[in-house]
Amino acid sequence: MRVAVINFSGNVGKSTLARHLLAPRLNTELITVETINADEGGESIKASQYDELQSHLLTNDVAVIDIGASNIEAFIHAMTQYRRSHEDFDCFVVPVVKESKQQKDTIATIDALSALGVPAKKIRVVFNKLAIDDDVHSEFGAIFGYATEEKKCVVRPEAAVFENDVFERSKALSKTISEILADITDFRARLKEAKDDHEKEHCVQMILAKRLADSANENLDAVYKVLFK
Known part of the structure; x- marks a missing residue:
């Protein structure tokens, strides 16, 4: 499975979903x-190196590509020049949040992919950063209406990622949610034996992160199954 995470808009959680939802699974x-947020981790590649990216996709069956908002126009242009190169991707995941601008940009992104010849079944929308009591259809009426009318993408209300503090905590800890959960250290026992405030704080943060990671991981598992069923 070779997946691109893409949206013309920034602040929709592309890097977060690529790092925590897709790459680990x-x-x-x-x-x-x-070229702007190059400190997110992973291997960085400029849009101008699209031919190198194609080589990677052609020789690997599994890949997750996080396309930053500052490079999407160049990326789309490269796909236009390299005809049929979109076929190297098995799926385009398009995250969207509740704000109206981001929903408009999401529709523009799907239109651009469709214009390249990407079939609707390969374009999957993820509804991101929802409050637990949000109604997906109400918050994303524009997206559902567009999908029903244009039939250019796959939208499933179950593909909803809920807000969770673990995403911010994971940045401070420099770990993915999967890595937090995989750490078998008994931080409660270690906390009792901690010699200084720094170690105590680290133990506390890991305990809290693990508690949050359980619910976040369950949510991400469900979204992953919905995206690729």
């Missing part, structure tokens, strides 16, 4: 196409 390294 596909058991692969994350490749970022970005």
